Amino acid sequence: MATAHSGKAAIGAHMQTPAAVQMLTLLGLIAVWESIGRTEILFPDLFPSLAAILESLWICLTTPVLLPHLKASLYEVGGALLLASLSGIPLGILWGSRRSWLEVVEPLILYAAVVPKIVIFPIFILFLGIDVHSKLAVGAFAAFFPISLLTIAGMREVKPVYVDVARSVGASAFQIATRVYLPAIAGQIFTGVRIGLGAAVTGALLAETKIAKAGLGFMIVEYYGQFRIADMYSLLLFIFILAALVNWGMKTLFSLMTPPSRTNQDAALFF
Amino acid sequence: MSESNRLMVWRFSLIFGAFVLTEASVRLGWISSFFLAAPSRAATVLWSELWNGKALLLTAITLYEIAAALTISTLFGLLAGFLLWRYRLIGTSYEMPLAALFSSPVILAYPVFLVTFGRSSAAVIALSSIFGLIPTIINTKSAFQNVNPILLEVGASMNLSGKQMFRHLMLPAVAPTIFGGFRLALTYILKSVLGLEYVAQVGGVGMWLSDAAFRFEVEEVYAGLGGTILLSILFLYLINRAQTLMRR
Numbered sequence: 019m020a021t022a023h024s025g026k027a028a029i030g031a032h033m034q035t036p037a038a039v040q041m042l043t044l045l046g047l048i049a050v051w052e053s054i055g056r057t058e059i060l061f062p063d064l065f066p067s068l069a070a071i072l073e074s075l076w077i078c079l080t081t082p083v084l085l086p087h088l089k090a091s092l093y094e095v096g097g098a099l100l101l102a103s104l105s106g107i108p109l110g111i112l113w114g115s116r117r118s119w120l121e122v123v124e125p126l127i128l129y130a131a132v133v134p135k136i137v138i139f140p141i142f143i144l145f146l147g148i149d150v151h152s153k154l155a156v157g158a159f160a161a162f163f164p165i166s167l168l169t170i171a172g173m174r175e176v177k178p179v180y181v182d183v184a185r186s187v188g189a190s191a192f193q194i195a196t197r198v199y200l201p202a203i204a205g206q207i208f209t210g211v212r213i214g215l216g217a218a219v220t221g222a223l224l225a226e227t228k229i230a231k232a233g234l235g236f237m238i239v240e241y242y243g244q245f246r247i248a249d250m251y252s253l254l255l256f257i258f259i260l261a262a263l264v265n266w267g268m269k270t271l272f273s274l275m276t277p278p279s280r281t282n283q284d285a286a287l288f289f
Numbered sequence: 290m291s292e293s294n295r296l297m298v299w300r301f302s303l304i305f306g307a308f309v310l311t312e313a314s315v316r317l318g319w320i321s322s323f324f325l326a327a328p329s330r331a332a333t334v335l336w337s338e339l340w341n342g343k344a345l346l347l348t349a350i351t352l353y354e355i356a357a358a359l360t361i362s363t364l365f366g367l368l369a370g371f372l373l374w375r376y377r378l379i380g381t382s383y384e385m386p387l388a389a390l391f392s393s394p395v396i397l398a399y400p401v402f403l404v405t406f407g408r409s410s411a412a413v414i415a416l417s418s419i420f421g422l423i424p425t426i427i428n429t430k431s432a433f434q435n436v437n438p439i440l441l442e443v444g445a446s447m448n449l450s451g452k453q454m455f456r457h458l459m460l461p462a463v464a465p466t467i468f469g470g471f472r473l474a475l476t477y478i479l480k481s482v483l484g485l486e487y488v489a490q491v492g493g494v495g496m497w498l499s500d501a502a503f504r505f506e507v508e509e510v511y512a513g514l515g516g517t518i519l520l521s522i523l524f525l526y527l528i529n530r531a532q533t534l535m536r537r
Contacts, residue, residue: 125300265392
């Protein structure tokens with residue numbers, strides 16, 4: 019009897035962990051989803067069975083249907099992140115290195131950061147056409163702000179004594195930027211790049227849903243247009259999982275490269 | 290001249306310089322007016338649309354969507370945040386999934402909302418509410434969680450009832466952090482509403498921009514873009530002012 023009681027208590031304690039609550043919530047959501055789908059009490063066809071979604075995901079992954087679109091999106095997002103890093107980091111260092119420049123420029127960047135980047139898309143279409151480059155530009159524009167602002171935030175934390183020492187031994191401006199500033203602000207830059215990746219994914223794929231010839235966002239809208247709801251959900255699931263995996267990979271890589279005190283975990287909330 | 294005025298002059302000079310350069314580029318033919326509208330032309334179109342056209346009505350629609358999404362996210366966010374703080378296990382369990390959901394590209398799921406609510410403002414409001422909801426929940430929970438325990442001990446030593454403690458001690462203590470969440474929520478809702486209006490071609494100012502781009506009316510595209518930027522800046526300015534007033 020005592021053993022049964024202690025067994026129940028152990029199960030009860032096990033159920034009262036965050037992981038158990040998360041698992042129960044997930045199972046509950048699946049059950050609700052399935053019952054709405056099967057009974058069709060709410061929005062018929064909008065809740066396809068989980069099996070249909072997973073089957074569609076499997077077809078997506080094992081056939082070459084997805085590949086050209088995945089390539090187009092990866093090209094846009096990768097290019098966008100590269101372009102945003104190559105412009106955002108040097109400009110962040112430049113603006114952050116002079117207090118007077120920073121005071122003039124920072125409010126302007128903060129105000130510009132609030133504007134939804136997707137609305138600039140028609141301008142990029144005018145200049146770059148409807149091919150991949152206009153989406154790459156939207157992604158780069160979206161990623162530029164977190165990268166440059168976090169670089170500036172990192173520059174603010176650099177102790178002036180480091181720069182004074184470098185100057186006193188005759189270091190050039192380029193040497194100060196690469197040998198003093200860059201190592202000191204690496205953590206902030208990595209966080210900026212990681213958040214910039216999220217912004218680039220959203221910007222580029224959202225632009226694809228507007229006008230495109232290829233890409234994952236283009237596929238979402240195609241499926242929506244053909245009312246292939248299970249296929250649309252499977253693709254969304256694929257994008258979410260891919261984005262989470264890349265984000266996790268970057269987070270792990272960057273945390274190995276920098277001490278935890280230098281990363282800014284909460285900054286993600288602001289972009 | 291005071292330091293802040295000097296900085297303001299510099300900022301306006303920078304913006305004015307950029308406008309002059311763009312105007313000159315178009316007028317002197319360095320850049321074709323097919324790609325770039327002269328700022329003076331775009332401003333004229335925006336002005337005439339504001340007073341004689343549909344821009345005011347479209348702005349009103351956008352403001353209505355923002356207000357509706359903000360109301361929904363504030364009501365549900367405050368309640369959910371409070372409950373997540375009150376029931377610690379649930380709070381701990383849901384905080385990470387909420388943050389993960391927030392950083393995922395949820396906006397790409399907008400076709401789901403178009404199917405559910407139809408191609409209407411309701412779809413924009415529903416999805417934008419989610420963007421406002423998560424920062425409100427997280428900040429509300431964190432605000433209650435970080436109330437200084439000494440305050441509560443002082444309240445208990447003064448024999449305050451639960452209601453009095455909540456009203457006179459906890460509410461003033463949590464207000465600044467909750468306002469921080471409200472500020473974030475408003476920023477995200479603004480971005481989401483304008484972005485969705487443009488992408489899904491529904492609602493207000495964003496739809497105008499999308500329509501103009503579809504018709505290749507370059508000056509109107511730039512006028513719509515100018516209107517969108519001005520609206521975003523106005524909102525951020527008002528939020529910042531409100532925060533400054535609240536700190537006083």
